[in-house]
Amino acid sequence: MKEGFFRPRExxxxxxxxxxTWLLSSFGKRAKLIAGGTDxxxxxxxxVECLIDVESLDLNYIRxxxxxxxxxxxxxxxxxxxxxxxxxxxxxxxxxxxxxxxxPTVRNMATIGGNICNASPAADLPLALxxxxxxxxxxxxxxxxxxxxxxxFEDVNKTALDEDELLVEVYIPPSPAGTGASFLKLRRHQxxxxxxxxxxxxxxxxxxxxxxxxxxxxxAVAKRPIYAEKAKSLLTGKRLDGKLIQDAAKVASxxxxxxxxxxxxxxxxRRMVAVLVKRALELxxxxxxx
Amino acid sequence: xxxxxISICVNGKWYELAxxxxxxxxxxxxxRMGLTGTKSGCAKGECGACxxxxxxxxxxxxLTLAVQVDGKEILTIEGLPKGAELHPLQxxxxxxxxxxxxxxxxxxxxxxxxxxxHNSNPSExxxxxTLSSNLCRCTGYERPVKAILxxxxxMRGKDER
Numbered sequence: 134m135k136e137g138f139f140r141p142r143e144x145x146x147x148x149x150x151x152x153x154t155w156l157l158s159s160f161g162k163r164a165k166l167i168a169g170g171t172d173x174x175x176x177x178x179x180x181v182e183c184l185i186d187v188e189s190l191d192l193n194y195i196r197x198x199x200x201x202x203x204x205x206x207x208x209x210x211x212x213x214x215x216x217x218x219x220x221x222x223x224x225x226x227x228x229x230x231x232x233x234x235x236x237p238t239v240r241n242m243a244t245i246g247g248n249i250c251n252a253s254p255a256a257d258l259p260l261a262l263x264x265x266x267x268x269x270x271x272x273x274x275x276x277x278x279x280x281x282x283x284x285x286f287e288d289v290n291k292t293a294l295d296e297d298e299l300l301v302e303v304y305i306p307p308s309p310a311g312t313g314a315s316f317l318k319l320r321r322h323q324x325x326x327x328x329x330x331x332x333x334x335x336x337x338x339x340x341x342x343x344x345x346x347x348x349x350x351x352x353a354v355a356k357r358p359i360y361a362e363k364a365k366s367l368l369t370g371k372r373l374d375g376k377l378i379q380d381a382a383k384v385a386s387x388x389x390x391x392x393x394x395x396x397x398x399x400x401x402x403r404r405m406v407a408v409l410v411k412r413a414l415e416l417x418x419x420x421x422x423x
Numbered sequence: 424x425x426x427x428x429i430s431i432c433v434n435g436k437w438y439e440l441a442x443x444x445x446x447x448x449x450x451x452x453x454x455r456m457g458l459t460g461t462k463s464g465c466a467k468g469e470c471g472a473c474x475x476x477x478x479x480x481x482x483x484x485x486l487t488l489a490v491q492v493d494g495k496e497i498l499t500i501e502g503l504p505k506g507a508e509l510h511p512l513q514x515x516x517x518x519x520x521x522x523x524x525x526x527x528x529x530x531x532x533x534x535x536x537x538x539x540x541h542n543s544n545p546s547e548x549x550x551x552x553t554l555s556s557n558l559c560r561c562t563g564y565e566r567p568v569k570a571i572l573x574x575x576x577x578m579r580g581k582d583e584r
Contacts, residue, residue, distance in 0.1 A: 139445055140443075140445055141444045141445055142425050142444065143425060143444060144427060144444035144488070144490045167488070167491070169486075170486045170487060170488065170491070171468050171483075171486050174447070174468075174485070174486045174487075174488070175467050175468055175486065184444055184488070184490075186490075186491060188491065235468075236468075236469075236471065236555055236556035237481070237552060237553055237555065237556045238468075238471055238474060238481045238482070238483055238534060238556035239468050239483065239556070241480050241481055241482060242482060242483065242486065242487070326469055326555075
């Protein structure tokens with residue numbers, strides 16, 4: 134086999150999760166899961182000997198479960214973007230994140246599970262899922278386990294998945310009444326295709342402008358998507374006004390740990406975190422009122 | 424290397440072929456089936472030149488493995504005309520002169536085909552959003568937008584008759 138080329142020798146399309154985990158555990162690092170292919174076939178990693186296609190695992194669904202929502206890992210982004218489940222309430226944050234990602238054609242192929250498992254620090258969907266307090270269901274040889282999505286990301290392109298495990302489902306719990314959320318993304322040009330310079334999701338639960346609960350998630354400013362915990366604490370239990378929003382945005386920008394790269398300098402990114410957090414909070418407030 | 428046997432329906436005809444697990448649909452269409460209307464642009468999912476329709480959806484053939492489409496129906500630009508008669512989208516692109524170098528054109532038309540299959544009366548905004556998947560290096564978007572809207576009107580007229 135030529136070194137450095139993407140030349141998998143085997144392709145499997147398992148019909149059930151047991152078979153998929155068995156394949157994953159027997160091939161270990163030499164195996165890669167494939168869904169939409171929009172990350173894998175761009176990166177074309179060498180040394181992959183076996184591709185495991187998730188197509189026949191029945192993981193393409195969006196369904197209500199009580200007051201929560203379950204999304205199969207192989208659900209494509211165009212379905213999330215268009216689903217009536219994400220057209221109202223705080224759940225719009227997820228369709229906003231989906232519709233701001235890549236191009237419409239890529240969204241016909243890319244899956245929610247792929248976007249999560251690729252674990253890009255600049256990924257869009259994880260931020261929306263983080264502010265919605267989502268959990269992920271992981272299936273492996275030992276059965277299944279559930280993790281809060283914030284604990285799923287460990288480092289750049291590194292997740293909590295063991296070699297025999299795959300992500301099967303995302304669960305979004307119900308949010309209390311008076312909750313609004315929003316997603317904002319800054320690109321070098323606001324064209325359809327670029328990755329985020331900075332991306333932000335926010336969620337507020339308020340009554341009479343009194344902030345009962347808050348979540349802020351920041352992307353492209355650390356090795357993994359992060360919660361702005363200090364900004365959240367600053368907001369919680371206080372009356373929301375312009376000054377408080379401004380202060381929270383500033384605190385969030387101090388929590389960011391950005392780097393310089395081709396898309397922007399660390400300093401620019403930190404400043405833009407403050408701008409985006411402020412706008413996302415303001416937008417979320419307007420959505421709390423319904 | 425272990426080749427796999429697949430059967431795919433391309434432009435209405437079923438084919439059986441053996442493919443390597445790493446062969447893209449784009450390579451199979453162009454190099455093995457001689458269907459060179461589908462173009463290879465960036466090979467990274469950014470330009471849309473390789474767009475085909477799979478089961479009615481606009482899909483990038485450069486980021487799709489041939490093994491993944493086993494059993495599926497694929498439509499390429501070569502499958503659009505009925506004999507000598509061009510598809511209304513092709514006709515509209517010719518009439519509007521919505522082509523400069525032409526390299527992005529098959530991808531644009533296949534993307535527009537999937538749009539019109541699902542939405543026979545798209546707004547200009549929806550057409551523009553759809554075309555955001557297709558990079559035209561000659562920067563000629565105005566005429567393709569008009570051509571797609573023209574084709575939609577013509578196709579709706581045909582349906583009503």
